[in-house]
Amino acid sequence: MKFRNFPIHLGLIHLSLAISLFFLISLGWFLPTYIYRYFTIAFMFSCLALSWDILGGYSGYLSFGHMSFFGVGAYTTAILLTTLGISPLITVPLGAFISGLLGVVSLSVFIRLEEAYFAIATLALNFSLQSLATVLEITGGARGISTPLLPFSPITLYIIFLSSFLVITMVLLSMRYKIENSRIGYAMLALREDKTVAECLGINTLRMKLIAMFISCFFTGLVGSMYPLFATFIDPTIGFSVDWSVLLVVMCICGGTGIWWGPLLGAFILHSVRELFTYTLPIPQLSLAIIGITFVILILFFPQGIGGQIAYKRRS
Amino acid sequence: MLPLFLTLIITGISLGALYSIVALGFSVVWGTAEIVNTSLSSVAVLSSYISFWSFTLFGESFLLLTPFIVLFSAVVNLLLSIYLDSVLTRMPPLYSLMAYFGLGYTFQGIIAYVWGVRQRTIIMPLLDVVVFLGVPLKFFIVIGVMILFFVAFWLFLVRTKPGLAIRAVSQNKKGALVSGINVKRTYMLAQFLAGIGAGVSGVFISFIYSFSPATASLWIAYMFLIVVVGGLGSVLGSAVAGILLGLIQTVTSYIMPSLWADVIVYVVLIGVLLVLPKGIGELIS
Numbered sequence: 217m218k219f220r221n222f223p224i225h226l227g228l229i230h231l232s233l234a235i236s237l238f239f240l241i242s243l244g245w246f247l248p249t250y251i252y253r254y255f256t257i258a259f260m261f262s263c264l265a266l267s268w269d270i271l272g273g274y275s276g277y278l279s280f281g282h283m284s285f286f287g288v289g290a291y292t293t294a295i296l297l298t299t300l301g302i303s304p305l306i307t308v309p310l311g312a313f314i315s316g317l318l319g320v321v322s323l324s325v326f327i328r329l330e331e332a333y334f335a336i337a338t339l340a341l342n343f344s345l346q347s348l349a350t351v352l353e354i355t356g357g358a359r360g361i362s363t364p365l366l367p368f369s370p371i372t373l374y375i376i377f378l379s380s381f382l383v384i385t386m387v388l389l390s391m392r393y394k395i396e397n398s399r400i401g402y403a404m405l406a407l408r409e410d411k412t413v414a415e416c417l418g419i420n421t422l423r424m425k426l427i428a429m430f431i432s433c434f435f436t437g438l439v440g441s442m443y444p445l446f447a448t449f450i451d452p453t454i455g456f457s458v459d460w461s462v463l464l465v466v467m468c469i470c471g472g473t474g475i476w477w478g479p480l481l482g483a484f485i486l487h488s489v490r491e492l493f494t495y496t497l498p499i500p501q502l503s504l505a506i507i508g509i510t511f512v513i514l515i516l517f518f519p520q521g522i523g524g525q526i527a528y529k530r531r532s
Numbered sequence: 533m534l535p536l537f538l539t540l541i542i543t544g545i546s547l548g549a550l551y552s553i554v555a556l557g558f559s560v561v562w563g564t565a566e567i568v569n570t571s572l573s574s575v576a577v578l579s580s581y582i583s584f585w586s587f588t589l590f591g592e593s594f595l596l597l598t599p600f601i602v603l604f605s606a607v608v609n610l611l612l613s614i615y616l617d618s619v620l621t622r623m624p625p626l627y628s629l630m631a632y633f634g635l636g637y638t639f640q641g642i643i644a645y646v647w648g649v650r651q652r653t654i655i656m657p658l659l660d661v662v663v664f665l666g667v668p669l670k671f672f673i674v675i676g677v678m679i680l681f682f683v684a685f686w687l688f689l690v691r692t693k694p695g696l697a698i699r700a701v702s703q704n705k706k707g708a709l710v711s712g713i714n715v716k717r718t719y720m721l722a723q724f725l726a727g728i729g730a731g732v733s734g735v736f737i738s739f740i741y742s743f744s745p746a747t748a749s750l751w752i753a754y755m756f757l758i759v760v761v762g763g764l765g766s767v768l769g770s771a772v773a774g775i776l777l778g779l780i781q782t783v784t785s786y787i788m789p790s791l792w793a794d795v796i797v798y799v800v801l802i803g804v805l806l807v808l809p810k811g812i813g814e815l816i817s
């Protein structure tokens with residue numbers, strides 16, 4: 217039987233995601249737009265965190281500049297859409313593919329650096345692309361690019377993107393489960409734990425790294441190239457946001473890296489904290505301070521992540 | 533042509549001096565405790581806001597308060613890091629990067645709450661007018677302070693017992709522990725020195741440069757650049773790398789549109805990482 221090994225908990229998560237999607241669509245036009253906005257952004261962050269963790273959690277390369285690939289995807293869509301008028305159905309996969317290629321090229325140059333220096337190199341890539349996007353004509357400089365609004369009502373637009381991010385989340389979850397329980401996943405884990413031993417066991421470590429990089433950057437770029445379609449604009453401070461790059465890493469760490477459902481949990485927790493304090497505090501500046509304190513507390517008290525604590529407790 | 537050239541060089545060097553003073557502390561903390569204290573740039577910005585505040589209270593004589601401002605930022609950095617480092621030294625270095633990024637956000641948020649997000653700069657009616665060789669005297673003061681700071685730091689590392697302890701811990705922690713060095717106290721010392729550096733630099737940013745809470749995020753990239761180019765824990769390397777960075781920035785923003793300066797700086801950073809991963813500190817020593 218093909219489905220004999222299909223895990224019941226993965227199925228349950230998928231089922232609950234599908235049911236919540238069904239309810240969100242059918243209740244649709246009655247709920248306030250804010251709820252759609254909240255869930256769309258939350259699932260966007262889940263996709264980004266889950267794809268970051270394919271590289272960071274499984275093969276052990278912590279990239280602090282993953283928003284570079286998001287930005288490349290976003291700008292590909294925005295430029296092609298506004299200058300050449302190409303349909304989003306073509307630009308989105310194209311943007312994802314270009315991000316994946318850029319990821320493989322740049323990260324494979326960086327992998328010979330030590331762990332901390334790899335992180336700095338990715339951070340520098342992010343900063344350099346950000347400043348490049350601010351300078352160049354084609355990316356619209358610091359003002360960015362406004363993309364035309366798709367011909368749907370706002371709520372339909374949110375439902376479209378909410379469901380696409382949900383589907384990507386489901387795909388990534390299944391893929392991550394598959395990775396954890398397959399030959400290729402064991403190879404990646406071996407690579408993370410000890411590179412030399414992994415090579416001695418006959419694992420083609422370079423191939424594993426390239427696969428992890430491509431998948432990770434591809435999905436980041438996919439989400440990125442969908443972003444300007446519903447935000448209707450893209451500028452360097454969002455497209456190549458260094459703050460979001462660090463936020464992604466903290467999401468994965470706080471959810472639990474290397475656990476297939478960990479980043480999903482982390483993304484929801486941190487996104488909720490952000491939303492809660494951005495909109496409820498009377499003084500917007502203090503929300504940044506509170507997010508900072510949240511980072512510190514999460515790293516100090518949950519270094520294995522909240523998901524990690526659950527998973528390791530169950531295992532022991 | 534020549535006076536303009538001289539102005540560019542002097543402003544570049546003094547800007548680089550400010551970068552390198554912050555980055556030296558950052559580099560020493562990273563070398564000894566394996567803690568990536570990115571919040572030092574926020575401490576520097578905090579100290580420049582305190583200088584701004586005391587300038588509006590006391591006018592130009594606020595420069596007499598400099599030791600207290602520096603001491604305050606050093607103590608703030610020390611107290612926070614004592615608590616954070618007690619947990620973070622048991623984790624990989626990149627975890628400390630994230631925690632201190634968060635701490636930096638906290639500083640930025642509080643600064644923005646107290647003083648607002650506008651760009652500030654101090655215009656001093658007396659000191660700004662004094663000109664030497666066609667360049668305002670304050671730039672020379674900054675360069676002088678930087679030379680003093682670096683010589684003092686270098687003498688401290690080479691000639692004193694605590695400096696020896698810092699060098700020992702950064703070479704081999706277990707060896708240092710076995711030979712009776714209090715490793716935890718050495719970490720605290722390194723953080724205290726880094727706080728002093730951030731404080732000094734912050735006071736001088738306030739009157740030769742403009743600053744806003746967001747300056748702190750930009751400086752994080754510059755600190756990384758100086759550590760990578762100069763080599764971890766290298767005093768001379770940090771000074772050279774910082775000055776090079778300042779010169780590149782001022783000269784490129786004169787030749788090209790000023791935004792290109794950042795692009796060039798980051799490309800240089802990536803290039804140096806790939807070609808010379810240990811930095812030019814190795815070549816010098």
